[in-house]
Amino acid sequence: MGKKTSYKRLKGSQSLRQRLVLSTLASTPVLIDDIRADDTMPGLRPHEISLLRLLERICDDCVVEINETGTELEYKPGIVMGGRNLVHDCGVSRSIGYFLEPLILVGLFAKKPISIRLRGITNDPKDPSVDTFRSTTLPLLKRFGVPSEGLELKIESRGSPPDGGGEVILTIPIVDRLMAVRWLDEGMVKRIRGVSFSTRVSSQFENSMIHAARGIFNRLLPDVHIFTDHRAGPQAGKSPGYGISLVAETTSGCFISVDTAVSYARGEVDEIEYDEKRELMPPDNVGEQIASCLLEEIAKGGVVDSTHQGLLFLLCALSEPDVSKVRVGKLSPYGIEMLRNIFDFLDIRFDIMPDPSTGTVILRCVGCGYKNLSRKLS
Structure with missing residues (x-):
């Protein structure tokens, strides 16, 4: 008899991406029920299922079980392997931008660097575009010590809704760990x-x-x-x-x-x-x-825009066990969800200090010293 898996039990469909990323990084299996149970269309959406398939593709021993109605999900994370020449169709229910943040967060701690071709919608009004990812998200990662070498997004073709047809190639290098940051000056x-x-x-x-x-x-x-x-x-x-x-x-x-x-x-x-x-x-x-x-x-004000708050906070939480201190404008709903999920999975609490003179907020935390263990084994 194998050891019985103990699941962290969660409810609802909110912040599914954050939960899956943190579950994977913290190696914490999750059981999420009550996923849009009362909706006319209950259960997981096509893009959420696509994200789960993507995680299965880059991980070994990852187990995904979804009940018939799609209202309950068991996710047992595996070892992030990474790999070259991967291909994933993101579908057309959300754009490629929906998949990029989780992919990069998990990919940095893979065994091997990732290069993956993603197909779908490149630009829509809902998710950050592939252009924003190139101009803003990638430079943000460099602040935490992610090397520029091997960090790239190439736009092979564009795809607009409803039918998409876009294609990008994302390459993600691997890191041992992330550096803590003191990043308070937004400049002019x-x-x-x-x-x-x-x-x-x-x-x-x-x-x-x-x-x-x-x-x-x-x-x-x-x-x-x-x-x-x-x-x-x-x-x-x-x-x-x-x-x-x-x-x-x-x-x-x-x-x-x-x-x-x-x-x-x-x-x-x-x-x-x-x-x-x-x-x-x-x-x-x-x-x-x-x-x-x-x-x-x-x-x-703040050193990142509101769409990048969640990513910023998670990078701070994962960084070496040292103090990170960052300034953001008003906390975005996505940022607040991320702070809750970080506390829930990594037990890291941020000190939040409003700075009334500028209307900004300063957050500090001590990173959990997350290490890329799979790299050592190779």
């Missing part, structure tokens, strides 16, 4: 960079978005450069769409980013004749709105 914005993209629509859409965004920034600073990435043919995926991602770089090396994308919803593309389709938001409105969003993110 010195330049703004960005990428606009369009798939299966006129490249004129990009020029309109850029022109509108620049109109707002040029009153504030001269160094604004937004590149265009117009894709055609197979590289443009399967659906029409356009969007823009912007990043403000500060004098102290912080990257604050926002992005958005515009496309048709499922069912709108096929049934209606092309000229009767719902009007998409005009590109100049898209440009203006996203520029304003970036200014709002900058105004909140």
Whole structure:
């Protein structure tokens, strides 16, 4: 008789990604029930099942059991193996951005570096875009001692909703451990960079978005450069769409980013004749709105934008057993969930000190000294 597995029991569908990542890193099996049990469509969503399959793909001995209705999940984490030339279809219920954060957090502590081809949607309004991941998430990892060598995201083709068709190649190096950080100075914005993209629509859409965004920034600073990435043919995926991602770089090396994308919803593309389709938001409105969003993110203060808070906190918690201290703007709901889950799985508590003079919040914690044990064995 094998040893009976003892599961940490959790409820509900919230913060599933965070729970799976922490369960994997802490080697804590979880049993999650009551997953959307009262919804008209109960149970796990296609993207959540896809994430579980992805974890199975990069881990050995990982056991996933889902009941018939999808409302109960048993997840027993395995050893993160990593590996080259992996392929995973992320589906089209969420974009590739949904999968990148969990993949990188787990991948850093794999036995071997990962290179994986991910297929699906590259840009949508819900998840961080692959551009934001490149411009902002990767530099954030370097702060914690992740080497630039082997840390890369290549956009092979773009894919807009509803049908996707995008493809990226992500490579993740492995680390022994993460460094603690003292990162309190957000600096002043010195330049703004960005990428606009369009798939299966006129490249004129990009020029309109850029022109509108620049109109707002040029009153504030001269160094604004937004590149265009117009894709055609197979590289443009399967659906029409356009969007823009912007990043403000500060004098102290912080990257604050926002992005958005515009496309048709499922069912709108096929049934209606092309000229009767719902009007998409005009590109100049898209440009203006996203520029304003970036200014709002900058105004909140802090060394990362609100989408990167959760990642920042988890990296601090996993780092060497030393004090990390970071400054963020107002705590985001995702950031708060992450703090709860970190306490739940790693027993690490953050001190949270509001800084009334700037409206920001300073968080400190002592890292748990998480080590990549599988690396030693090889």
